[in-house]
Amino acid sequence: MNLNNLEDLKDEMKKLGFGDAHIVKMEEHMRNNEPFFRLYDEVKATRGQVDITLHFKQSGQSDYYYLNRLEAVHNQAKPLEEGQKYLIITHTPEGQDNGVKKMENLNEAVAYFKKQSGNVELAVGKSAASKTMLANMENGKINYVARDFDRSFKSPPMPQIFWLNHGEGFGREHAANLVQGRSVYRDDLLNRDGIHYNAWVQLDTDKPRDRNDNLPMRHFTDSYGYDVKAQLGDYRIKEMEDPKTALKLENQLLNGHRPLVTVFKDGEETKLYLETAVRYGKLNFYREDGKPEKREQFQKETGLEVSSSFNKKMDQGKEKEVAQGQGMAM
Numbered sequence: 361m362n363l364n365n366l367e368d369l370k371d372e373m374k375k376l377g378f379g380d381a382h383i384v385k386m387e388e389h390m391r392n393n394e395p396f397f398r399l400y401d402e403v404k405a406t407r408g409q410v411d412i413t414l415h416f417k418q419s420g421q422s423d424y425y426y427l428n429r430l431e432a433v434h435n436q437a438k439p440l441e442e443g444q445k446y447l448i449i450t451h452t453p454e455g456q457d458n459g460v461k462k463m464e465n466l467n468e469a470v471a472y473f474k475k476q477s478g479n480v481e482l483a484v485g486k487s488a489a490s491k492t493m494l495a496n497m498e499n500g501k502i503n504y505v506a507r508d509f510d511r512s513f514k515s516p517p518m519p520q521i522f523w524l525n526h527g528e529g530f531g532r533e534h535a536a537n538l539v540q541g542r543s544v545y546r547d548d549l550l551n552r553d554g555i556h557y558n559a560w561v562q563l564d565t566d567k568p569r570d571r572n573d574n575l576p577m578r579h580f581t582d583s584y585g586y587d588v589k590a591q592l593g594d595y596r597i598k599e600m601e602d603p604k605t606a607l608k609l610e611n612q613l614l615n616g617h618r619p620l621v622t623v624f625k626d627g628e629e630t631k632l633y634l635e636t637a638v639r640y641g642k643l644n645f646y647r648e649d650g651k652p653e654k655r656e657q658f659q660k661e662t663g664l665e666v667s668s669s670f671n672k673k674m675d676q677g678k679e680k681e682v683a684q685g686q687g688m689a690m
Contacts, residue, residue, distance in 0.1 A: 361390050365424045372427055372527030378414075389416065390425055400464040403536040406618060406633075406650070408436035410536040411465050413519075427527075432535040433519035435466045437512040443486045446494075448472055451479040460488050467516050473497070520563065521574050537616030538563050543638045544616035545588070549579070558582050560638045578639075586638045588613050595643065595658045598622035598629070609634075620648075623658045 366387060373383050382399050389397040396417045403410040415429040440446075445462040446469035452458045463469040473482040477500040485491030495513055496504040505513050520539050522530040534544045543562040551557055559579040567576050580586060589610055592600055599605040599621055612619040613636050621634045623645070632653060633646040645653040 361393070362423050366390060368526075369425060369427060372524075375527040376430070376524070376529075376531035377533050378531075382414075386416065393423070394418070401532065402440065402464075403532065404439065405434060405436075405536070405540055408434065409439040410434050410539055411467065412532060412535065413465060413468075428524050430522045430524055430530070430532075430535055431519040432522065432539045433467055433517050434539045435512060435517060437466060437509060440464075440484065444484055445486070447481075447483045447485060447488060447491055448476070449481040449483060449488055449491075450476075451481065453479065457488055466512065467519065470513055470516055474502075476500075518569070518573055521572055533615055533617075541565070542616040542618065543580075543636055545614040560584075560586060560636075562638065580638050584638075586636075586641055588636060591636075591641075591643050594660055595655070596624060596660060597634075597658070598624075618646075625653075625657065 369386060369390075370383050373386065378399075378401065382401065385399055389399075396415070398416070399414040401412040401414075403412065411433050413431040414427060415431070416425050416427050418425050445464060446466060448461040448463065448469065449457055450459045461472070463472065469482065473480060473495060476497060478497070479499065480497040481493055482495040482497075483491040483493050492506075493504070494506050494509045495502060520535070522535050528548075530538065530544075534546075537544055538561070541563070543560045545558070545560050547558045549557050549559055549561075559581045561580075562578050563575040564578040565575060569575055592606070592610060592613075597609070599609050609619055609621065613634070616636075618633050618635050620631050622629055623632055624630070631648060633648065635644045635646065637644050643655060645655055645658065647653060
């Protein structure tokens with residue numbers, strides 16, 4: 361194992377937002393001289409979880425490893441609890457367990473299960489002795505799928521591939537937020553002419569996937585006019601009263617998060633989730649049960665003027681989105 365390569369990959373992993381536990385697993389695979397391997401992670405989502413897969417490959421000409429691909433998929437099935445795995449359990453004709461394969465990624469577990477024949481069970485749990493059945497196959501035919509697992513089993517969501525280059529690209533945090541439909545702000549993008557620019561980025565679900573089954577990305581440059589700091593200043597949000605919490609809130613939204621904020625409704629403090637709606641020049645408020653709240657009830661009078669100004673810019677045709685095909689600075 362090349363130790364310089366190991367140090368470089370450790371730096372890349374940290375830059376992408378992965379911690380010591382994943383770095384230790386990476387080093388174990390490298391010491392075993394495996395030609396390729398994957399690492400798995402989960403990020404709690406608004407609904408379900410985002411499953412992340414990192415792809416490592418060894419060079420064909422040396423012992424160097426490369427990390428050039430991150431896959432993220434938003435699974436809305438019940439998230440795994442700590443210590444749990446997906447279990448593919450093979451049964452003998454007499455019904456006895458004849459082997460257990462443990463997997464961490466839901467999509468991979470479902471795909472593997474569907475390729476089996478004979479008597480096989482797909483379950484979730486810490487072991488075969490303490491499991492919950494998700495699906496079952498008898499003599500090669502699926503005869504049971506748990507009701508609350510039916511959608512994830514029959515129509516698993518498509519993963520989004522994020523290409524990496526020496527730790528540059530969309531990391532753990534941004535990838536998880538993008539596949540949940542939110543926008544992230546990047547200040548390290550390059551256009552086709554190699555010129556740097558800043559933009560809000562989101563996955564474009566209105567367009568078809570490409571040949572890699574990836575959704576295209578939509579870019580809203582600074583000239584589009586969406587200023588998250590100005591947007592926050594338009595609303596009566598308690599966290600905006602303190603410069604430190606205001607800056608923290610701004611950074612959370614820039615990174616595509618969905619922070620919980622304090623607003624006043626009917627004379628009382630209440631907690632709501634906040635999201636950017638960059639395309640429409642708005643902020644969206646949601647109750648903790650996921651239902652939307654009308655933003656106007658939390659808006660300052662000056663906020664109405666700013667909103668009107670943004671809409672006027674759009675009406676005048678000043679929207680300037682960067683053309684498709686422009687990518688990350690690598």
